[in-house]
Amino acid sequence: MKIRTRQKIxxxxxxxxxxxxxxxxxxxxxxxFLDIGVKGSRTLFTTHAxxxxxxxxxxxxxxxxxxxxxxxxxxxxxxxxxxxKTQHPEEVEATSVAYSAGGVWPCIVGTALLVIGSMIFAxxxxxxxxxxxxxxxxxxxxxxxxxxxxxxxxxxxxxVFGLFGFGLFVIFLxxxxxxxSGWFTLGLMILPAIxxxxxxxxxxxxNGLREGSLALGATKWQTIRKNVLPYALPGILTSxxxxxxxxxxxxxxxxxxxxxxLRDEMPxxxxxxxxxxxxxxxxxxxxxxxxxSKIPQNEYTERMQYGxxxxxxxxxxxxxxxxxxxxxxxxxxLSW
Amino acid sequence: MVVMEKETEHPAPPLEPQRVVEEEPxxxxxxxxxxxxxxxxxxxxxxxxxxxxxxxxxxxxxxxxGCGKTTLLRCFNRMNDLVDGAxxxxxxxxxxxxxxxxxxxxxxxLRRRIGMVFQxxxxxxxxxYENVAYGLRVLGATKKSIINEAVEKSLRAAALWDEVxxxxxxSAYGLSGGQQQRLCIARALAVxxxxxxxxxxxxxxxxxxxxxxxxxxxxxxxxxTIVIVTHNMQQAGRCSxxxxxxxxxxxxxxxxxxxxxxxxxxxxTEDYITGRFG
Numbered sequence: 001m002k003i004r005t006r007q008k009i010x011x012x013x014x015x016x017x018x019x020x021x022x023x024x025x026x027x028x029x030x031x032x033f034l035d036i037g038v039k040g041s042r043t044l045f046t047t048h049a050x051x052x053x054x055x056x057x058x059x060x061x062x063x064x065x066x067x068x069x070x071x072x073x074x075x076x077x078x079x080x081x082x083x084x085k086t087q088h089p090e091e092v093e094a095t096s097v098a099y100s101a102g103g104v105w106p107c108i109v110g111t112a113l114l115v116i117g118s119m120i121f122a123x124x125x126x127x128x129x130x131x132x133x134x135x136x137x138x139x140x141x142x143x144x145x146x147x148x149x150x151x152x153x154x155x156x157x158x159x160v161f162g163l164f165g166f167g168l169f170v171i172f173l174x175x176x177x178x179x180x181s182g183w184f185t186l187g188l189m190i191l192p193a194i195x196x197x198x199x200x201x202x203x204x205x206x207n208g209l210r211e212g213s214l215a216l217g218a219t220k221w222q223t224i225r226k227n228v229l230p231y232a233l234p235g236i237l238t239s240x241x242x243x244x245x246x247x248x249x250x251x252x253x254x255x256x257x258x259x260x261x262l263r264d265e266m267p268x269x270x271x272x273x274x275x276x277x278x279x280x281x282x283x284x285x286x287x288x289x290x291x292x293s294k295i296p297q298n299e300y301t302e303r304m305q306y307g308x309x310x311x312x313x314x315x316x317x318x319x320x321x322x323x324x325x326x327x328x329x330x331x332x333x334l335s336w
Numbered sequence: 337m338v339v340m341e342k343e344t345e346h347p348a349p350p351l352e353p354q355r356v357v358e359e360e361p362x363x364x365x366x367x368x369x370x371x372x373x374x375x376x377x378x379x380x381x382x383x384x385x386x387x388x389x390x391x392x393x394x395x396x397x398x399x400x401x402g403c404g405k406t407t408l409l410r411c412f413n414r415m416n417d418l419v420d421g422a423x424x425x426x427x428x429x430x431x432x433x434x435x436x437x438x439x440x441x442x443x444x445x446l447r448r449r450i451g452m453v454f455q456x457x458x459x460x461x462x463x464x465y466e467n468v469a470y471g472l473r474v475l476g477a478t479k480k481s482i483i484n485e486a487v488e489k490s491l492r493a494a495a496l497w498d499e500v501x502x503x504x505x506x507s508a509y510g511l512s513g514g515q516q517q518r519l520c521i522a523r524a525l526a527v528x529x530x531x532x533x534x535x536x537x538x539x540x541x542x543x544x545x546x547x548x549x550x551x552x553x554x555x556x557x558x559x560x561t562i563v564i565v566t567h568n569m570q571q572a573g574r575c576s577x578x579x580x581x582x583x584x585x586x587x588x589x590x591x592x593x594x595x596x597x598x599x600x601x602x603x604x605t606e607d608y609i610t611g612r613f614g
Contacts, residue, residue: 138420139420206458208454208456208458209458209460209461210418211415211418211452211454211458212454212458212459212460212520212523213460213470213474214415214418214447215413215415215447215451215452215454215524216447216448216451216470216471216474216523216524216527217444217445217447217448217471217474217475217527218444218470218471218474219444219474222474226470226473226474227460227470231461
């Protein structure tokens with residue numbers, strides 16, 4: 001009797017340990033999302049129509065000026081401050097807080113450009129290599145070596161990718177800090193994940209479909225293009241969703257290769273169209289890094305920090321949502 | 337003994353294939369297999385196979401599991417090329433006198449001439465129409481009228497047209513198991529092959545669907561050379577003209593179905609057919 005009771009207690013205890021461990025994840029996720037969501041929404045939303053802080057989404061980051069004038073406290077952005085000054089010529093003692101006024105529009109654009117370019121690069125190279133590995137290659141020593149290389153590449157920290165990109169693209173190829181350098185660095189970073197996942201989705205396509213197609217006199221390439229790849233695409237898209245979130249959120253690979261802390265022109269304001277890929281951009285994760293660690297912190301900096309973080313989360317959420325919708329559409333067409 | 341009687345009675349009804357066969361003179365050989373040894377890597381599975389498969393007839397391969405009948409079948413359209421390390425280590429296989437493993441033979445062209453229906457029906461996740469049209473499209477057919485015509489002809493030949501003509505655009509996965517297998521047969525017929533290989537086409541079907549496919553196979557004999565692998569001896573008896581019995585990688589006996597079933601010359605064949613082993 002006694003032994004059974006002890007076993008029962010033991011079982012209940014271990015069950016609770018497992019349960020609590022699982023709940024920890026939920027608690028952590030809730031805390032992070034609530035914290036950023038609540039603090040960020042103070043920046044993103046307003047109490048009056050149109051309820052969304054449009055300037056924050058459409059302006060570029062500006063310096064914030066805080067000063068007292070005739071008993072009233074003013075917090076003005078750089079552009080507002082200049083206008084104010086023309087109306088009040090007298091000297092005021094203003095504290096300036098870098099990057100804490102204005103909005104994050106150039107960062108949103110820059111991040112979007114980085115995501116699109118690097119995903120195109122990574123998907124093109126990744127799907128091609130996955131097709132080669134899963135459909136064409138024999139299981140030789142060399143191919144096994146390649147697989148080990150891919151696995152190792154997946155484990156390389158992102159800062160190392162950043163340094164690699166800086167050395168190869170920025171310095172050796174003289175692309176400087178540019179979109180192109182960023183695309184290749186980010187693309188290489190997520191390439192292993194894309195290859196591994198694409199190969200798995202290709203392998204998941206039943207062999208009967210390949211044999212059926214080949215037996216009808218289709219060439220190997222026709223078989224792959226018409227009867228394997230279309231069915232593997234939903235899986236490949238799923239893997240690219242994770243890739244998108246990583247590309248959009250990583251700071252380390254772009255801080256040396258593609259990101260500027262502040263840039264006045266928007267990416268389309270280039271003199272020649274060829275300059276487009278050779279320009280650096282502002283990017284959300286790097287902007288968050290700059291505003292939260294490179295400038296002195298005070299009560300006025302939080303607005304920009306949490307606003308930018310919240311925007312980044314929303315951006316990743318919406319890109320992922322779009323990919324999921326795309327995937328479901330592709331799946332429906334197949335009725336697997 | 338009861339079993340034996342049952343078996344020997346069975347080959348005849350309802351189509352009485354053996355009589356037809358014996359009237360037909362054996363004009364030529366469609367597939368000639370001479371002295372073939374076959375191995376997966378170091379593991380030899382076929383030993384010294386010799387056989388002549390006649391045109392426009394149904395040839396059945398029977399034998400217990402693992403005796404190499406499917407392997408031999410897959411040699412005919414070189415499906416074994418897809419298996420790592422699989423190779424014919426001796427002998428050769430000729431299709432109308434042409435060595436199919438000769439370097440100048442285009443394997444894609446060979447597979448167009450030798451169609452195949454698989455054990456597990458494998459319709460593509462496309463519409464019924466697109467399944468049948470697939471082979472034509474990969475051959476480069478683009479004209480709608482030609483494809484329409486070929487699709488209808490193949491579906492009629494596979495005795496499926498009446499069942500699916502109103503839903504050609506719906507998914508092939510909505511068909512029943514037997515219909516799916518007949519769709520796969522239609523798909524194979526669409527590219528107008530000379531030989532159709534069938535690898536246990538009825539193993540996953542219920543008796544009614546099996547009967548339909550068997551009837552179909554028997555009709556197709558008029559236009560195609562058919563080689564069918566089966567586990568089911570009654571099936572071989574019902575729908576084939578010739579039967580080959582394999583055991584442990586060797587061809588034990590090959591002859592007209594009526595002879596194999598009524599008066600086998602080998603003891604092993606008799607034992608297998610009467611159900612003493614296998």
